[in-house]
Amino acid sequence: LSERLSGVFDRLTKQGALSEEDVRTALREVRVALLEADVSLPVARNFIKSVEKKATGQAVTKSVTPGQQVVKIVHDELIATLTGEADPGKLKIDSPPAPILMVGLQGSGKTTTTAKLAKRLKEREGKKVLMASLDVNRPAAMEQLQILGVQIGVDTLPIVKGEDPVTIAKRARTQASLGGYDIYMLDTAGRLHIDAELIQQAADVRDAVNPRETLLVVDGLTGQDAVNVATEFDDKIGVSGVVLTRMDGDGRGGAALSMRAITGKPIRFVGLGEKMEAIETFEPQRIAGRILGMGDIVALVEKAQEVLEAEQAERMMKRFTKGQFNMNDLKTQLEQMQKMGGMEGIMGMMPGMGKMAKQVQEAGFDDKVITRQIALIQSMTKKERANPALLQASRKKRIAAGAGQDVSDLNKLLKMHRQMADMMKKMGKMGKGGMMKQAMR
Numbered sequence: 525l526s527e528r529l530s531g532v533f534d535r536l537t538k539q540g541a542l543s544e545e546d547v548r549t550a551l552r553e554v555r556v557a558l559l560e561a562d563v564s565l566p567v568a569r570n571f572i573k574s575v576e577k578k579a580t581g582q583a584v585t586k587s588v589t590p591g592q593q594v595v596k597i598v599h600d601e602l603i604a605t606l607t608g609e610a611d612p613g614k615l616k617i618d619s620p621p622a623p624i625l626m627v628g629l630q631g632s633g634k635t636t637t638t639a640k641l642a643k644r645l646k647e648r649e650g651k652k653v654l655m656a657s658l659d660v661n662r663p664a665a666m667e668q669l670q671i672l673g674v675q676i677g678v679d680t681l682p683i684v685k686g687e688d689p690v691t692i693a694k695r696a697r698t699q700a701s702l703g704g705y706d707i708y709m710l711d712t713a714g715r716l717h718i719d720a721e722l723i724q725q726a727a728d729v730r731d732a733v734n735p736r737e738t739l740l741v742v743d744g745l746t747g748q749d750a751v752n753v754a755t756e757f758d759d760k761i762g763v764s765g766v767v768l769t770r771m772d773g774d775g776r777g778g779a780a781l782s783m784r785a786i787t788g789k790p791i792r793f794v795g796l797g798e799k800m801e802a803i804e805t806f807e808p809q810r811i812a813g814r815i816l817g818m819g820d821i822v823a824l825v826e827k828a829q830e831v832l833e834a835e836q837a838e839r840m841m842k843r844f845t846k847g848q849f850n851m852n853d854l855k856t857q858l859e860q861m862q863k864m865g866g867m868e869g870i871m872g873m874m875p876g877m878g879k880m881a882k883q884v885q886e887a888g889f890d891d892k893v894i895t896r897q898i899a900l901i902q903s904m905t906k907k908e909r910a911n912p913a914l915l916q917a918s919r920k921k922r923i924a925a926g927a928g929q930d931v932s933d934l935n936k937l938l939k940m941h942r943q944m945a946d947m948m949k950k951m952g953k954m955g956k957g958g959m960m961k962q963a964m965r
């Protein structure tokens with residue numbers, strides 16, 4: 525729900541606030557969860573600190589415990605940290621042939637991921653892809669890519685024994701140009717540990733082809749270590765995105781958080797198995813739930829939030845049913861509608877109002893109309909807004925002129941206000957008969 529709306533509700537209802545003690549107790553649990561998920565210690569520490577600041581003093585939803593509320597805040601903050609790009613799966617592959625360089629340690633899943641991505645680009649985006657293995661250290665590595673290529677129906681650069689990585693990369697570029705490929709993917713060699721030679725090799729290739737994307741493939745199970753690897757690769761070669769593999773395992777994916785927090789690099793994809801289809805675009809939501817291992821609580825808090833909103837709507841309704849629906853209220857309603865893209869918004873949230881919302885919408889109630897109506901209300905004085913009955917002909921003229929509209933527009937607005945106020949009052953009366961209470965459930 526929109527922040528603005530909750531802002532409105534906050535003014536209407538006085539809720540309890542999270543105390544420092546509540547926050548601290550809950551965060552102790554969260555800290556354990558983060559460390560268990562392999563989030564690196566400094567990252568976990570910083571993260572907790574920032575949540576602590578945000579959470580202390582925040583309003584507590586009635587239907588949950590403060591602890592659960594903190595978890596919800598933690599969850600939202602996790603998602604914010606994990607989110608790197610609006611569309612992480614969108615690779616820069618314009619100006620064909622676009623080179624994509626795959627780097628990472630040995631065994632991290634580079635070759636597998638190269639083929640997975642090639643398959644995806646071919647099938648989802650209709651791209652013509654060429655794959656080339658630059659792994660001259662292990663003879664079997666080149667064949668591995670070739671076999672995968674045959675399996676997924678993607679071409680691989682013919683293997684020529686004795687070439688160095690840069691020569692192969694250049695040959696791939698030539699072949700890609702001549703063959704009309706959209707993309708050529710370069711699968712580099714890895715080592716068990718980062719060493720100068722490995723980095724130099726990748727840097728040379730980078731300088732030779734100037735890749736559009738340099739994707740770092742990291743084993744998501746390695747936790748802390750993954751971050752060091754990422755930092756090193758980024759410093760020395762420059763990385764445009766990260767692919768976390770083995771996220772199908774038992775690991776809780778804390779590496780994702782550490783990676784984002786320390787390197788700031790967007791995570792683009794996650795590998796979810798050995799099969800060629802086992803790759804997905806990175807989804808912060810999913811990983812956040814997994815890192816916390818508290819998905820149920822988050823769902824619970826979300827549910828509670830809904831309940832709270834219903835309670836708040838009810839409180840608003842009570843006021844309205846006493847005939848206290850004024851122009852300010854109408855303005856709020858209109859703004860909510862605008863924000864939520866239509867009448868289904870707040871009106872829909874109020875029991876019994878859904879039908880009316882529909883009627884208004886059918887009467888050609890679009891965004892432009894709403895904007896004009898808000899302008900009319902804005903050109904009223906405070907007193908007029910609180911009590912529209914004050915509006916006499918001369919005042920109406922002034923208001924309409926102030927909003928650059930006709931008096932007839934204003935009359936329409938006033939009529940609508942009257943109808944809404946009446947309707948709410950009537951519903952209030954029904955409420956005394958118990959119907960309202962029933963509708964509230």
Ligand code: GDP
Nearest residue numbers: 630631632633634635636769770795796797798
């Ligand atoms: P490279 O040395 O970086 O090229 O790594 P490979 O691509 O050869 O992968 C090493 C091993 O990890 C292979 O057995 C792959 O099948 C496996 N692998 C790669 N990605 C994943 C993944 O996302 N999940 C799982 N479970 N295994 C993977």
Ligand code: MG
Nearest residue numbers: 634635659665
């Ligand atoms: Mg390999």
